Amino acid sequence: MLHIMDNRNGIxxxxxxxxxxxxxxxxxxxxxxxxxxxxxxxxKYLSNPRKVIExxxxxxxxxxDIDIFSGYRIQHNTNxxxxxxxxxxxxxxxxxxxxxxxxxxxxxxAVVGIPYGGAKxxxxxxxxxxxxxxxxxxxxxxxxxxxxxxGPEKDIQAPDVGTNAQIMAWIMDTYSMDKGYAVPGVVTGxxxxxxxxxGREEATSQGCVYTLLSALxxxxxxxxxxxxxxxxxGNVGCxxxxxxxxxxxxxxxxxxxxxxxxxxxxxxxxxxxxxxKKEGSVARYPDALEMAGEDIFSLKCDIxxxxxxxxxITEANAxxxxxxxxxxxxxxPTTPDxxxxxxxxxxxxIPDILANAGGVTVSYFEWVxxxxxxxxxxxxxxxxxxxxxxxxxxxxxALSKERKVDMRTAANMLGVGRVAEAVRLRGIYP
Amino acid sequence: MLYKLECYIQPSKLDCVKEGLIDTxxxxxxxxxxxxxxxxxxYKNGETPNREVKFLPKIKLEIVxxxxxxDITTKTIARLAKTGKIGAGKIFIIPVExxxxxxxxxxxxxxxx
Numbered sequence: 232m233l234h235i236m237d238n239r240n241g242i243x244x245x246x247x248x249x250x251x252x253x254x255x256x257x258x259x260x261x262x263x264x265x266x267x268x269x270x271x272x273x274x275k276y277l278s279n280p281r282k283v284i285e286x287x288x289x290x291x292x293x294x295x296d297i298d299i300f301s302g303y304r305i306q307h308n309t310n311x312x313x314x315x316x317x318x319x320x321x322x323x324x325x326x327x328x329x330x331x332x333x334x335x336x337x338x339x340x341a342v343v344g345i346p347y348g349g350a351k352x353x354x355x356x357x358x359x360x361x362x363x364x365x366x367x368x369x370x371x372x373x374x375x376x377x378x379x380x381x382g383p384e385k386d387i388q389a390p391d392v393g394t395n396a397q398i399m400a401w402i403m404d405t406y407s408m409d410k411g412y413a414v415p416g417v418v419t420g421x422x423x424x425x426x427x428x429x430g431r432e433e434a435t436s437q438g439c440v441y442t443l444l445s446a447l448x449x450x451x452x453x454x455x456x457x458x459x460x461x462x463x464x465g466n467v468g469c470x471x472x473x474x475x476x477x478x479x480x481x482x483x484x485x486x487x488x489x490x491x492x493x494x495x496x497x498x499x500x501x502x503x504x505x506x507x508k509k510e511g512s513v514a515r516y517p518d519a520l521e522m523a524g525e526d527i528f529s530l531k532c533d534i535x536x537x538x539x540x541x542x543x544i545t546e547a548n549a550x551x552x553x554x555x556x557x558x559x560x561x562x563x564p565t566t567p568d569x570x571x572x573x574x575x576x577x578x579x580x581i582p583d584i585l586a587n588a589g590g591v592t593v594s595y596f597e598w599v600x601x602x603x604x605x606x607x608x609x610x611x612x613x614x615x616x617x618x619x620x621x622x623x624x625x626x627x628x629a630l631s632k633e634r635k636v637d638m639r640t641a642a643n644m645l646g647v648g649r650v651a652e653a654v655r656l657r658g659i660y661p
Numbered sequence: 662m663l664y665k666l667e668c669y670i671q672p673s674k675l676d677c678v679k680e681g682l683i684d685t686x687x688x689x690x691x692x693x694x695x696x697x698x699x700x701x702x703x704y705k706n707g708e709t710p711n712r713e714v715k716f717l718p719k720i721k722l723e724i725v726x727x728x729x730x731x732d733i734t735t736k737t738i739a740r741l742a743k744t745g746k747i748g749a750g751k752i753f754i755i756p757v758e759x760x761x762x763x764x765x766x767x768x769x770x771x772x773x774x
Contacts, residue, residue, distance in 0.1 A: 608662065610728055 252541045255567050256331040260338075263643035266634065273651055276659075280330055282306040286376035288354055290369045293362050300369060301325075304352040304377040306386055307333040310653035313384050314350035315340060315591060317391030317420075318373075318398075321540075324353035328541065332391075335562055336591070338646030339584040343623045345595040348650075350386050352377070358393045370398050374405040381406070383416030389594050390420040392465065392540065396432075400425055416601045419594035428597035430612035431590075436470035436538075437613065438589015439560045440478060441620040442581045443534065446556060449628060450579070458532040460484030460493070460554070463539030464503075464513050467560045467587065471536055472500035480534070486527040487539075490514030493522055493530055528552055537564035544569045552578065559583035574637050582639035584646055585627050592619050663757040663773065664731050668722040669697060670742040670750040675720050681741045682724065685733055688773055691723040701747055719750065725757055727770050 250258070257278060264274050288302040303326055306314040316336040319329070329351045337349025354373055358366055380386060388402055399420045406417045421427035430437070447453070459480050461472045464487040472482050482500055484493040489512025492498065498519050506516045514521060528535065528544060529551035537543055538560035544552070549569035557573065557580045559565065564583065565573065573580060593616055600606045607615075631641035670678060675692065682690060696716035703715025726734050735752050743749050760772040 608728060610662075610731070 250566060250568070251327050252331040252563050253327040255542070256334050256563060258567050259639070259643055260334065260647065262640060263647045266636070266640065266644055267648050267651060269651055272659075273654055276654055277308070277647060277650060280305050280307040280333055281309060282380065283326070283330070284377055284380060285326065286373070288356075288369055288373045288376060290365060290372060292365055300354050300356045300373075302352070302354040302373045302376060303329045304380060304386070305329045305333040305350060306380070307349040307351075308337040308650060309348035309386075310650060310657055311341060311348055312346035313348065314386040315347035315389065315594065316350035316352065316386075317389040317590075318394050318402075319351070319353040319391040320356050320358040320369075320393030320398075321353070322355060322357045323540070324355040329353045331541070332562055335584055337650055338643060339588050340591060341646040341649035342584050342627065342642050343588045343592050343619050344649075345592060345619075347387075347591070347595065351391070352388065353391075356393075366398070367401055370401045371405045374402045375409070378406060378409055381417060383414060383598075387416065387594075387598060388418040389591070390466070395466075396420055396422045396427065399427075416598060419597040421597070426597070426601050426606075428593055428600055428612055429607065429609040430616070431593045431597055432466070433470040433474065434593035434612075434616060435467045435560065435587050435590030436474055438592060438616060438620050439467070439471055439536070439558050439581075439586045440474050441589070441617050442586045442624050443556070443558050444478075445621055445624040445628075446558075446579060446581055455479035457481065457534055458483045458495070458497075459534040459536055460486075460527050460530045460532045461500075461536040461538055461560075462486050462527045462543065462564075463537065463561065464507060465538070467590075468536070468538035469500065469504055469507075471538060471560055473504070475536075476500050483532050484522075484527050484530040485513045485516075485519075486524050487513050488524070491522050491524045491527045492516050492519035493527075494519040495531070534558060537561045539564070542566050544573075546572060549573050550576075552576070555579065557581070559586045562587065570637075570639065580638055581624075582642045585623055585638070585642045588623065589616055589620060592616055662728045663725055663760055663769070664728060665755045665757050666722070666724045666726065666731070666734060666738070667753040667755060668724070668738055668742070668750065669695070669719045669752075670722065670738070671744055671748065672718055672720050674742045674744070674749075675722075678722070678738055678741045681737045682734065685737050686730070687724055687726060687734060689724070693721045693723075695719050695721045699748070699751070705748075717748075725760060725773055727773070 284304045286302040288300040290298050292298050333349050333351035340347040399418045400422055402418045407413045415426035455478050459475055461468045476482050481497040483495050492513055503513050503516050507513050528548045531553050534556045535554035536558045541563040544565040546568040549572035559582055562583050596612055627642045627645055630645055631638050697719050698714055703717050761768050762772040
């Protein structure tokens, strides 16, 4: 294994778009703030993260060497409630990306009407290259470095790309041991046996599907006999493919970092999941044809479901998209330039801060169940999730029709507007 | 938690829905002949609706099941009661606070199993 003192040096960052994800996120915000007619002071306040923490996560590796990984925790806004946001373990993590994701969390929580502000964390590391012990040590060290700034009333952690329920359990343990008593509320996405919520694992995907069904309904489509291509086969992509398959959609394309497959007769994502577990990727699945990873975007299908990282739909590939609907399971998968092309093509986009808000919504349920110390059935979780997602979809849709703007702009306006109202009411301290 | 499924289906679908439900393990069904209309207000394809609403014959099924059975039961009914056209019917899922078996006074899940 290659040992590098500064993890960033060894990573080749490929610019996927002409604009960074932070610049793209700011331009989305600016557009929404223009339409909301906010004061210059409000604009400045909403554009700036409240707290940006950068830490050196020091880990003694199995080899005996010491490695240092860059870690971040950024709290964008806490006017509506404690900060909330996941932790990403990925080699491309940098301050830009985490600032953007933290800001999107603020708008996302406001769009679905849950009482949280936005935050995000990350460590620039490839977790697949760490041993279990190294991963645990990295997690615990990262938690410890940010420990004074997090907590159930301050900033609540959650999983994201590269992290999972086990890692959340280590975070909960580190925080609790430091405090001297169990504090399950510091993190959501925990294992069930530690106070996790039923339905959390697939919540992001389930929420996306609820918004898709609402989108189809308002377009007069009441059938699920439509074809769908899912980009990414992690937590969101894999669970989404399975739920869509169960709901009657035809999954015609799947992709992950290892490659992409397609079959216009339909693919069974459960079988692909088993295959991917063994082979490490969806590629080389026997009952489908191979194609290049990026060809998933231009695949002939009714619905496209990006569920990977930011800035994958760009001005380079947007024009080739044949889908009529895009459900943004990922955060910021579409650059502003691509957005313009897609809107001109008349493609209906369910934006990230609406579509994938199911995850943070069930995190919110987990936090609520934890506070009550009383846990809900899976049915109650899903029905409550559906209520919130349906309400949010129809609010965004109504605003888009009223102000004659696309869904992304309407969602941005709804989210930013609610936060701006909180800013106005609370005023500026002291 | 117990749930009651109140289902409105086409009379022609009663037999296969009944068989399907028994296969999934449902312990009891109440059936009644009713009349009703939905979004189509009783008009079939091709007819021109006017102000008058038409009631058409339907079968109502009432089934009480435990929470884990709700999904499989609704899926079974939906699958078997489908007609391919509008007017196939509806399923309503209603929480039941409790259930009592008259003979033994068993309550909750035991009352229906």
